[in-house]
Amino acid sequence: MQFHHHGYVTGDPYVRPAAGYGVDRPAELPDEVDVLVVGSGPAGMIAAAQLAQFPDIRTHVVERRAGRLEMGQADGIQARSVETFQAFGFAERITAEAYRITEMAFWKPDPDRPEHIVRGAVPPDDPGGISEFPHLIVNQARVLDYFAEVAANAPARVRPDYGLELVRLTVADDPGPGAYPVTVTLRHTAGPQEGTEHTVRARYVIGADGAHSAVRQAIGRRAVGDKANHAWGVMDVLAVTDFPDVRTKCAIQSHDGGSILLIPREGGFLARWYVDLGEVPADDAGQVRATTVQEIIARANRIIHPYALDVRDVPWHSVYEVGHRVTDGFDDVPADLAGTRTPRVFLAGDACHTHSAKAGQGMNVSMQDGWNIAWKLAHVLTGRAPESLLATYSAERHVVAQDLIDFDREWSRLMATPPEDLPDPTYLEDFYVKTAEFPCGFMTRYQPSMIVSGTGHQHLATGFPVGKRFKSAPVERVADGNPAHLGHHARADGRWRVYAFADAAAPGEPSALGDWAQWLGTAPDSPLLRHTPADGDPDAVLDVKVVYQQGHGTIEHTAVPEVFRPRVGPFDLVDYEKVYAADPAHDIFELRGIDRGGAVVVVRPDQYVAAVLPLTARDELATFLAGALLPA
Incomplete structure (x- = not known):
């Protein structure tokens, strides 16, 4: 990195001098802001880290939790995300603490003894050299910590305001130049002001508030899609096992007990097990979510037979049904008004696309959402670009989200399909190798627009x-x-x-x-x-x-x-x-x-x-x- 060109730097060069709004940044959330980011997940925090580089933009982040996330559900960091971390200055640090995936083992029923599983192919994770950066596993909370550090150390000194949830959001029909057209009502969820409300007016809002997004509901957007009627139990465990590949990423298919996706975690001892719980009846009404961790462990033991899993501690577990949904638009401009007015509210991350966790895409795609809209807002607010730039966000990212859903639907289907029902014995691992560029994050290709030229040269x-x-x-x-x-x-x-x-x-x-x-x-x-x-x-x-x-x-x-x-x-x-x-x-x-x-x-x-x-x-x-x- 470069520094000293503004004078000798004696301290940490990653802590840049406060400037602009960051010099006397108010301790309390003000009544007017340029950008209000709702949600401090991956999409929200990368947006904050990018906007914080612009000291004249008043950026604030609100989060309904009372403090930082301590344990996130996402953990897979694709190489494209590590490239992104390099741009924000912490790729080397997070790589040092993460688990690195170099290959993936595929286990399936022994043809001679179908009740036993045996190791099949073990293809390299990146056989074609897609990126110079690795595929990592690290707790989502640590990713958020790094982005929070970047935002706090940037000139605008952006830090999340915790304990605030969105109650209402309205957008004025015809705002004038320099107006604050988005009115947001927030409620304190913790602390001495718990239960009281605060109204903020913003030029723009980024809704990065998760799958049940209040921002999405407020602007009338719908999540379109369906469930796959298939459930999975997921657990982070500290365990003793004779399964030989417990420290290798594995896809494990049993003869009749379902499948497992095994992901070793950072630190050398922790591992995440995605355990197939089977088809969910149409009239289940969510009962499968009451599956206990003991039942998940028992199911895992049946799948990995003749090996055994002796779980000593479960820091976290959950049960989810696979769903594939994409929001019908990523901003607040209705389709029939596209191009006639400036979008003021944007959706990012799980607020606009939800899918299974097994492709390791949720956090990775969400971060690209947040970065995409953040630099565009920064350019518009600082006068570098026209407001028409903002319409490219939904146009670009909606296509990416739909491609993700299509890929994840196929990968989830294959993971849940019994080996004997696949077209050939190596179909799953062949699909994994053939499609490697997509989950790594490198298949995204934006179409021609005001910021993407044609391909004539x-x-x-x-x-x-x-x-x-x-x-x-x-x-x-x-x-x-x-x-x-x-x-x-x-x-x-x-x-x-x-x-x-x-x-x-x-x-x-x-x-x-x-x-x-x-x-x-x-x-x-x-x-x-x-x-x-x-x-x-x-x-x-x-x-x-x-x-x-x-x-x-x-x-x-x-x-x-x-x-x-x-x-x-x-x-x-x-x-x-x-x-x-x-x-x-x-x-x-x-x-x-x-x-x-x-x-x-x-x-x-x-x-x-x-x-x-x-x-x-x-x-x-x-x-x-x-x-x-x-x-x-």
């Missing part, structure tokens, strides 16, 4: 598909020769990234890159000059970097165009972390299919590729960014 960088997340790759920093991952330098600071991949000429020689850099740094129609505030650093909105084809030892930093050597901070210091060279052992041009004639890759603040263009397409780049950003 995709051939120039085939490894950076437009609309998909920017897949990082190794490079070398020219200033010091240090190895780096190109995408890891991109923090969740709300900036767009513009990566220029050079043509073959060396710095200082006539080149397409040199002409492009001269235009970007000086031309009247340059998007860098158009969108950068007069009082801001040159990279305040567009973070521009270059990657050369030559090795770092052949490049003189001072010969690189000045646009890649911006002066930043009050002391006008040179930023040396914009200029990179291809790593000879892992050439990014080869790894990502980048044309040797050069290319420009534009990446959104949430790490999704927005455009791929040739170095000569200056008007096209300027036009695209003018549609996504307002003039400074």
Whole structure:
């Protein structure tokens, strides 16, 4: 990370100086806020962590619980989420305490003795190298702790206000400019003010308040879908067992007792067991939820026969019926009014999609919801982007949620299907390997919009598909020769990234890159000059970097165009972390299919590729960014 450019930092560089609203942030929830986040789960806390980077935005989070979550139900952290943690600055720390999944064992009935289970295939978790980051298991509460720390240490000093639940929410029909159109009534659920109400007016509200969302009900949205009439018991246990793969992620299918999904937990001893409880009668009326933990343990023992599970402690358990539901819209604008008014209320996380826990997607998809809407709200509230940007949230995330439901429905069905009823003996593990990119979080591909261009130039960088997340790759920093991952330098600071991949000429020689850099740094129609505030650093909105084809030892930093050597901070210091060279052992041009004639890759603040263009397409780049950003 970078620091010291505003003066010598003697303490923790992750604790940034308070600024703007964070300097004298009120101890009590004020009557007017810019963004009110309802719910402090994964979607709500990542939104808070992102908005907290903008000191002039008055962001507040309210949570009906009396304090921090102590034990969460979610625990699977897909590689896409770890990439996201890197952007927020805590990937290394959370990886150190988490359990890492490297493979998955598939157990099924022994053909000779069907009442016994035997180990089948053990495929690697990421056979294709989808990400440089691992698949982790860690308690949801710890994820929330890290995001809360980021939010509290950011300039706006955002901290949740606990013990407040939403009672009512109304949106004014025709708010004027600068108005606070959303009126929210909150009730204190704990403390000396318990039972009293407080009214807050907000410019925008993010409803991240779970599957039974009061915000969703208030704006008239419906969760559409159904139950699968199948129940599962889930328990975190400390146990002694002779089952040999208890510290390996497992899918266990028995002959007649159902299935188990076994997830080892962080810390070396804890494990989570998802135990198949079978079909639920239509007239069950929720009785299956009264299944005791003793019954779940007994069922688990039947499934893993001839092995035995001796449970010594159960920190947490629950029973749930598989349901697949997607809310009919992710904001408060009815379908017949889409495009005619600005959305003011947004739904994220379980408030707009619910499904089984076995695909490990709930927390992961919810965090991408929260990040997506948060950076967009920040851009609108700070004047970087037009309000029309906000309509892209529901358009983008609704499709993702529906894809998730479709995948989870199939995975849940396969997990509950007896092995003898599957098309072939290896069908389950084949499905797991074939669809690995989806649960890892990398199948999301946003369609063309004001912030996603077309694919007319995709051939120039085939490894950076437009609309998909920017897949990082190794490079070398020219200033010091240090190895780096190109995408890891991109923090969740709300900036767009513009990566220029050079043509073959060396710095200082006539080149397409040199002409492009001269235009970007000086031309009247340059998007860098158009969108950068007069009082801001040159990279305040567009973070521009270059990657050369030559090795770092052949490049003189001072010969690189000045646009890649911006002066930043009050002391006008040179930023040396914009200029990179291809790593000879892992050439990014080869790894990502980048044309040797050069290319420009534009990446959104949430790490999704927005455009791929040739170095000569200056008007096209300027036009695209003018549609996504307002003039400074």
